[in-house]
Amino acid sequence: MSTLEIRDLKVAVEDKEILRGVNLTVKSGETHAIMGPNGSGKSTLAYAIAGHPKYTITGGEVLLDGVDLLELSVDERARAGLFLAMQYPVEVPGVSVSNFLRSAVTAVRGEAPKLRQFAKDLKAGMDSLSIDGAFAQRNLNEGFSGGEKKRHEILQLELLKPKIAVLDETDSGLDVDALRVVSEGINRFRASGETGVLLITHYTRILRYVTPEFVHVFAGGRIVEEGGPELAEKLEAEGYEQYTKASA
Template sequence: MSTLEIKDLHVSIETEQGSKEILKGVTLTIKSGEIHAIMGPNGSGKSTLASTIAGHPRYQVTSGTITMDGEDVLEMSVDERARAGLFLAMQYPVEVPGVTMTNFLRTAKTAIDGEAPKLRTWTKDVRGAMEKLKIDADFANRNVNEGFSGGEKKRVEILQMELFKPNFAVLDETDSGLDIDALRVVSDGVNRAHSENDMGTLLITHYTRILNYITPQFVHVFVDGRVAEQGGPELADELEANGYDRFLAPVQA
């Protein structure tokens, strides 16, 4: 069993007005096989947490720690974090002109594992994963995300997750922009990776609709860069019914 542990994390970014603190002491522990949902209003720090875990250089950790099985994640480069078993499904996947999906997937898998996958087995795995995610086979020869719809980009993110088999996946608003059919397909992919690989999952979302398909054991409410409340799946139901008003009122006072 692996453990991703975040302790008293403070993160800032540089703005035209100077340094601005976004995360103000976040503490979370995620273990193998657990699904944690992070919910909260816009600007509460959810995506900042995801980017910080992944190693985005814009976000500066001013204090606190992120460790995985006791190893200091903050001391790792981005590629070292990927090899250690961390995966980020981005909120806005970028296009990579000139790099085909086939080349990207195999090159990334080789870099993560330290050796190239056997071609025959790998080809079978890619085709099987694409079929399950209802990604047309022609996409394998297209450039990464170039000309893809929002839903197609999100399916490709989950395709990467299924093929790379991370220990922990951070899914940053993977449900945004998905219609109901695409939401089901993407959710099925997350559930497969979770059950087959005992993957720990940090699911960031604004809405509870994805939680109808991916059931978290833990729900954390982010407000103003802090964890305002934690609970089980029933907390998500309360947020759906009542919104974030009771958490925001003290901040606005």
């Protein structure tokens, strides 16, 4: 049983305040959707929790099972059980997918996986996400299509089995088939009930495949409305206009 607690989090980028006091608690077995218009600070929340150097924390706390993540380096946060699926996974020339995944799994588990078992897990993971086996030998994200990059993010999610996963617009740029494959991966990950998911999205489409228990509306750098799945339906019908006006 794990809990991610975000308390009054304030974040700036180059002296400009982006997050103005975010409060949110995600527990194992729960899926929270964060929805909001462009520029509302959704991605800032994701990257600030993960520790991207561009973001400066100006106030608040982020606790994972009582441990203050903000005191940890980026890799320590990941090893503590946090995972961030990126909206734009970066291409890393010369580093193969298999080498990268083995390094990551070794770091997170604290010991190198048995080669044969790892190869088996990797193949099973790739098969279930319809990723061609040849990908393992390719350079990390290099020349991957948008959909391939996202499927590869979910492959990492399934291999690393974090306590809390933050998925930053994993649905953006996916066609319906890819969205279905990716959503199935997220649902497999959720099925254990031992992990929490924070799903950041602009669109309600993915929520038809990955049903959240909680929906939070983000505007102007804070959560402005909260509810259950019905809130997503309301957003689908009415859009974000009422929130953008209110926060402006």
